[in-house]
Amino acid sequence: MFGIYLKRELGRRKKAALVIALGLALGIALVITVNSVSAGMTQAQDKVLKSLYGLGTDMTVTKARTAPASGSSGGPNFKFDAKSSSSSTQSSDRVQTQGGQALKSSLVTKVAGQKGVESAVGALSLDVTKVDGSFTQGKAKSSSGSSTSGSTSGQGQPGGSSSSGGAPQVQGGGANFNVNSYSVVGVDVAHQGLGPLSTMKITTGRTFTSAQTGAKAAVVSKSYAKEKKYKVGSTFKISGTKFTVIGIATPDSGESDTDVFVPLKVAQALGDAKNQVTTIYVKATDSQQISAVKKEITANISGTTVTTSADLASTVSGSLSTASSLATSVGKWLSIAVLAAAFLVAALLTSSAVSRRVREFGTLKALGWPSRNVTRQVVGESMVNGLIGGALGIALGVGAAYAVTAISPKLTAQLGNTGGGGAGGGPGGGPGRQASQNTLEIALSAPVSLTTIALAVGLAVTGGLIAGAMGGWRASRMRPADALRSVA
Numbered sequence: 001m002f003g004i005y006l007k008r009e010l011g012r013r014k015k016a017a018l019v020i021a022l023g024l025a026l027g028i029a030l031v032i033t034v035n036s037v038s039a040g041m042t043q044a045q046d047k048v049l050k051s052l053y054g055l056g057t058d059m060t061v062t063k064a065r066t067a068p069a070s071g072s073s074g075g076p077n078f079k080f081d082a083k084s085s086s087s088s089t090q091s092s093d094r095v096q097t098q099g100g101q102a103l104k105s106s107l108v109t110k111v112a113g114q115k116g117v118e119s120a121v122g123a124l125s126l127d128v129t130k131v132d133g134s135f136t137q138g139k140a141k142s143s144s145g146s147s148t149s150g151s152t153s154g155q156g157q158p159g160g161s162s163s164s165g166g167a168p169q170v171q172g173g174g175a176n177f178n179v180n181s182y183s184v185v186g187v188d189v190a191h192q193g194l195g196p197l198s199t200m201k202i203t204t205g206r207t208f209t210s211a212q213t214g215a216k217a218a219v220v221s222k223s224y225a226k227e228k229k230y231k232v233g234s235t236f237k238i239s240g241t242k243f244t245v246i247g248i249a250t251p252d253s254g255e256s257d258t259d260v261f262v263p264l265k266v267a268q269a270l271g272d273a274k275n276q277v278t279t280i281y282v283k284a285t286d287s288q289q290i291s292a293v294k295k296e297i298t299a300n301i302s303g304t305t306v307t308t309s310a311d312l313a314s315t316v317s318g319s320l321s322t323a324s325s326l327a328t329s330v331g332k333w334l335s336i337a338v339l340a341a342a343f344l345v346a347a348l349l350t351s352s353a354v355s356r357r358v359r360e361f362g363t364l365k366a367l368g369w370p371s372r373n374v375t376r377q378v379v380g381e382s383m384v385n386g387l388i389g390g391a392l393g394i395a396l397g398v399g400a401a402y403a404v405t406a407i408s409p410k411l412t413a414q415l416g417n418t419g420g421g422g423a424g425g426g427p428g429g430g431p432g433r434q435a436s437q438n439t440l441e442i443a444l445s446a447p448v449s450l451t452t453i454a455l456a457v458g459l460a461v462t463g464g465l466i467a468g469a470m471g472g473w474r475a476s477r478m479r480p481a482d483a484l485r486s487v488a
Contacts, residue, residue: 016353017385020346024389024463025396027335027342028456032397034335035455036446037404044411044442058290059308061111061120061280061297063101090132093239095270098125098183102276107301111280114300116293118285121195122277124186124267125258128238133177141169182224182259184238186267186277189213195281197249197261205232205247213265219247224259238270282306343463346389350382350471379468386464394456401446408443 105122112120187197189208197207197219207219220230225248230236234245243262268274284293294306354361361374 013353016349017381017388020349020382020385020467021389021392023342023345023349024386024460025392027339027463028390028393028459029396029400030338031335031459032394032448032452032456033400033404033446034332035452036397036401036448037444038332039447039449039452040404040445043447044444058284058287059282059294059297059306061103061107061282061301062278062305062307063103063303064305090134092131093237094129094131095184095239095272096127097271097273097276097278098127102273102278103280103304105275105277107304108277108280110301111282111297114293114296116284116286116289116296118283119191119194120283121188121191121281122264123188123195123279123281124264124271124273124276125278126184126186126267126271128182128184130180130182131177132180136176183257184260184262184267184270185258186264186271187261189263194283196258196279199252200249200261201252202247203250205245207247207249208263213263215263216241216243216266217246217262218243219249219261220245221259222248222250241266241270339459343466346382346385346463346467347470350378350385350467351474354378354471354474375472378472379465382468382471383461383464386460386462386467389463390457390460393460394453397452397456398448401448404444404446408445411442411444 102124103122108120108122111117185196187195187208189212190210192198192207200219200221202219203222205219208215208217218236220228225231225245228236230245230248232245232247235242236245237243238260243260249261262270264277268276282293282297284290290308290310294308297306298304364374365371
């Protein structure tokens with residue numbers, strides 16, 4: 001009886017039921033869209049942080065660079081020998097550690113032994129500046145047109161034959177040099193699952209084997225290989241040491257800031273940094289206890305800077321950060337406001353509909369219907385309206401989320417400097433981090449999770465209950481006499 005009457009009454013009031021359902025649907029759809037976009041923002045931020053850290057890396061340990069000694073610029077210094085030939089090509093490499101002050105390799109073991117640390121791996125970051133080019137010796141010519149050699153006499157005048165017509169002048173000559181800077185990171189080849197190389201995927205060739213601790217082999221990033229036209233088997237030199245490219249790697253997300261990866265011991269030899277590292281990558285045993293592990297390391301190993309993913313997240317700016325803030329604050333508050341308005345409108349429309357059914361409910365009570373049956377009837381109708389609104393809202397919300405994913409709007413993420421890296425360092429002083437901000441481009445998606453769907457269903461039921469409760473309360477207060485008065 002209840003089901004038959006419920007179906008008949010909903011059929012008679014299709015327009016009113018549809019208005020209530022659509023109001024709830026819009027609110028629920030907005031909640032689904034905002035939650036899905038927020039989840040997409042979280043995934044995008046995770047991609048950014050993974051490009052900074054290795055997969056499974058929870059924090060890094062570095063040491064701030066000390067101020068240079070008085071009278072020392074600390075900048076690159078290149079010296080070339082003078083040669084007698086009129087044109088000579090010369091080349092020189094400047095290799096120096098990048099980021100913060102170097103740490104002793106023994107600290108890696110000490111960090112690994114701290115409470116809450118599962119594993120720790122050291123890496124050495126180097127900046128290589130290569131200058132190559134040629135000098136061309138000029139020639140001294142007098143005003144009469146006769147030329148002399150480029151050598152000078154003790155009085156500072158050009159030697160050789162010259163005319164008495166005037167002092168000779170040096171013409172021609174000069175220098176043409178190219179400057180090429182790139183980053184090199186020394187990785188622990190025995191523990192590549194943690195550290196800078198763990199964010200890279202080998203797309204051509206292979207990575208290092210655990211036995212290649214002293215091999216003159218290199219893995220280069222895809223962008224650097226394209227720039228230099230390297231392929232597997234190509235060779236190049238760093239400070240006179242010849243390296244062979246064994247693999248080309250692509251970062252899991254964004255662009256790699258490291259150009260060349262070499263075994264740690266080889267990098268230490270290149271940078272004259274025996275038994276030293278610039279960054280220690282740390283993985284905690286429990287991801288929920290990262291803050292406690294950070295305090296443990298900071299307290300037991302003085303003079304170091306511990307940077308966690310939360311610290312790095314605070315340095316991410318750009319459109320990704322702006323959009324994330326909007327989705328988190330404005331979007332959620334807006335969805336709550338719209339949902340509350342939808343609930344209120346549904347309740348008012350249901351109450352208004354009950355007021356127009358005075359004759360019906362009064363007659364039912366006169367026929368012996370108890371108040372609870374009348375209330376159940378109104379609540380049942382409201383619940384059906386709520387479920388219809390929930391289904392429409394889920395369809396609209398999922399459609400909007402799918403549209404966002406299909407369009408995949410591009411967001412930029414700028415990775416700032418957290419400090420501790422010093423000049424040339426970056427977030428956490430990690431390998432390959434430049435002093436200037438790094439910009440990554442992330443495609444936004446809006447994944448819809450089962451939790452979001454369950455939330456939508458819960459909101460639909462809640463909206464139906466609120467509307468039904470208000471309408472049912474009003475219907476239960478009606479008396480049979482009200483029906484008689486409406487007839488009269």
